[in-house]
Amino acid sequence: MSGLKNLDIKFKYRSDLDTIYRDFYEKCLRCSIKYDRAVGYFTSDSLKLIARELENFIDRNGEIRIVANPQLKKEDIDAIEKGYKAKHDVITAALLDTIEVTTKNLEDETLNVIAWLIYKNILKIKIAYSKNNCIYHEKFGIFYDDFGDKVVFSGSANETIGGLVNNFEKIDVYFEDHEKTRIDDAVTDFNNLWDNCTAGLEIIDIPKAVRNEILTYKKESIKSTKKKRKKLVLGNINCKH
Template sequence: MSLKNIPLKLQYRTDRDNLVTEFFIPCLSNSIEYDRAVQFVTLKSISTLSLGLQNFADHDGKIRIITGHRYATNDLDVLGKIFNKKNGTFSVSAIRGHKLEVLQRMVQKNKIQIKIAIPRSEHVDGSFSERIGIFRDEEGEMVAYTGTSNETFNTENRNFESIDVYTSWSDRPRVDIKISDFERLWNNETKYVQVYDFTYAYQNNLLKYDSNWAIETLS
């Protein structure tokens, strides 16, 4: 299982590539860790990621996600229950489906972590919308990319978009920059944004329901 075995391109673009089948799925299935900074995330996308990362439960693998503070109502309700450790576990009937059962177990094992980034400066008007992704395999190789807000792995309804790809074996300086950017965000060391643990943000009503985004994303 190695990222180096994937015939990666420098760029993937909707008019000539299938970003899901040619890039995301091969990288995810050959990785044990995945870091992602993205404006929006859904319950479906997080659950899909938890199932897609190969050997996820058997290794020290993990998924770390930094996202903006807007969520669909149902997603926010279920994620809030899953991440609210003070309430402990809750009935499986409250989380229907195999994907969500896996998600609950992974959160309890601290293998899936989510943090919320909220702009806190007059220099930033709007929401957090950075788009960084970093895959790591068990050999320590890495693939970083920038671009795309799509985490649903939907091969039918896709946006027109492109991503730029950097690998640790051919462009290590660029990969290191993306890693540094992500780690600074994760550790709340980035100017203009404040980063919170999901549980804190949920319990302190920092997360919002955005109807316009939900209509555009779920339609």
């Protein structure tokens, strides 16, 4: 596997000239063993765009860590603010509702793939919410390769189909040696998020009830996409475009 330094990548990707998921995401994932993503909203159906590379992540025991904002309805937030329900319980219920909606529309290996990714500790998800109930909305990511090199990006795109394909988006990319300060700063910011050490935010593991519900959809194996040349399609864990 070649490293990130060997890639021909640009300092920015913008929808007028680039297909961001193909020209940047897939290219970097192909050379990565780890992918960290902090994002305002995440839908796992966005992962179908990079599904072939996700299968390679399974093969090489890679790691994907995502910190995302839960999609809460206005009545959920009102219930929290008025003390009717604990925030953790509201988040758990919202995520479980989304899984239930997803299962009604499945025509593929969606939840099986998600279950396997989580079961094998390849896909790890944590939930971010602010202590004053405003929206966690920052967006940046880090690719790591097997040689110690990193590529950092930040910009307007959410980890959703809308953010990666449908919307007009721009991301800035940092990978040169002279950008080491920016790269190291992004790594620090993400690790602080993951370790729940960011002022004003509360970061929790994906609730056990949600994890256990997803794992009930794990089959004995994942159908290979390599021979059939068919992409894995991943359904929503939580949705916002």
